[in-house]
Amino acid sequence: MLDNFSDDIIELPSGINLRVRCxxxxxxxxxxxxxxxxxxxxHKVAPLLIDAGFSVVLSDLRGYGDSDKPPSDDNHSPYSKRAMAADQAELMQHLGHETYFVAGHDRGARVAHRLARDFPDAVSAVSFLDIVPTEHMYAHTEQTFATGYYHWFFLIQPAPLPERLIGNEPGFYLTSKLSNWSKGNDSAFEGNAVAEYIRCFDAASIHATCEDYRAAASIDLEHDAHDQDTLLKMPVQALWGQKGLVAKLYNVPEVWQVYAENVVGEAMPCGHFLPEEAPEQTANALIGFFKSSDGSKAKGS
Known part of the structure; x- marks a missing residue:
């Protein structure tokens, strides 16, 4: 996987180390x-983007993979989407990209949303994969959402309850998430990819990722409230899995039109994990969207 990519641990000026591949x-x-x-x-999408003429940057978010997992605090601020987005803005500046496109899936899409809000001059266009904004999902919580996304309410419980329970059998927990959210499409996940996810899902990552969700239910909502009257001005794409819960619960483009001026949307023929379940369709959608955006604003280094 990703054999033609560089593989580095990059220390940012802030002191955070991120695993990065380019x-x-x-x-x-x-x-x-x-x-x-x-x-x-x-790993299935990135090579297709390169073949289409893009420079691709892959990064483990703080708290995930081989990136740093800094200590948290009572406000969960080290795992706010603002802090996580600032890491990525620092990284892209470090790599020499003054402006760039962003595509985020799941939690990465929530970081991408904050990145677009806090660094609008750097983000030329942004694609959100299988989400609607956090505050909208919490504000419209009902039984179907709470059942399907029970982890939103489980992971935010005070430490160490979820950490201890997940840590008892982390591999089982992780693979059950892949299976359930893909509607049983286990063949979409290559064995070496799953092995990498499990390798990285250690005690430190389990705690850090719980902090990510705790931040989403607290400090992130405060940050979002300050932006509620400000629309994203760059082009926005929303992609979602037509078999997933997001598609069942929301008119995805209609929701994003409340948050952005210029929104396009498209359903992918899959469950939640678009990059692995429908890689060619997802790559084609991203390529078409970013090429139709003002590519001159996203300069290569």
Whole structure:
């Protein structure tokens, strides 16, 4: 997987270390993964983006994979989407990309949302995969959502309850998430990718990822409230799995139109894990969207 990519641990000026992989030439795309995965989730999509003429940056979010997992605090601020997005903005600046495209899946899409809000001059266009905004999902909680996304309410419980329970059998917990959210499409996940997710899902990562969700239910909502009257101005794409819960519960483009001026949307023929379940369709959608956006604003290094 990703054999033609560089593989580095990069120390940012802030002191955070991120695992980063890069390849390709042309306009830069930053790809951000979700829970409970790592940058490896893009291993089927990233080569197709390179073939289409893009430079691709893959990064493990703080708290995930081989990136740092800093201590948290009572406000969960080290795992706020603002802190996680700032890491990625620092990284892209470090790599020489003044402007760039961003695509995020799941938690990575929530980081991408904050990145687009806090660094609008850097993000030329952004694609959100299988989410609607956090505050919208919490504000419209009902039984179907709470049942399907029970982890949103489980992971935010005070430490160490979820950490201890997940840590008892982390591999089982992780693979059950892949299976359930893909509607049983286990063949979509290559064995070496799953082995990498399990390798990285250690005690430190389990705690850090719980902190990610705790932040989402607290400090992230405070940050979102400050932005409720400000629309994203860059082009926005929403992609979702037509077999997944997001598709069942929400009119995805209609929700995003409340948060952004220019929204396009498209359903992919899969469950939640678009980059692995429908990689060619997802790559084609990203390529078409980013090429139709003002590519001159996303310069290669």
């Amino acid at each position: 390849a390709g030439n042309g306009p830069a795309i930053l790809l951000l993964h979700g829970y409970p995965q790592t940058h490896v989730c893009w």
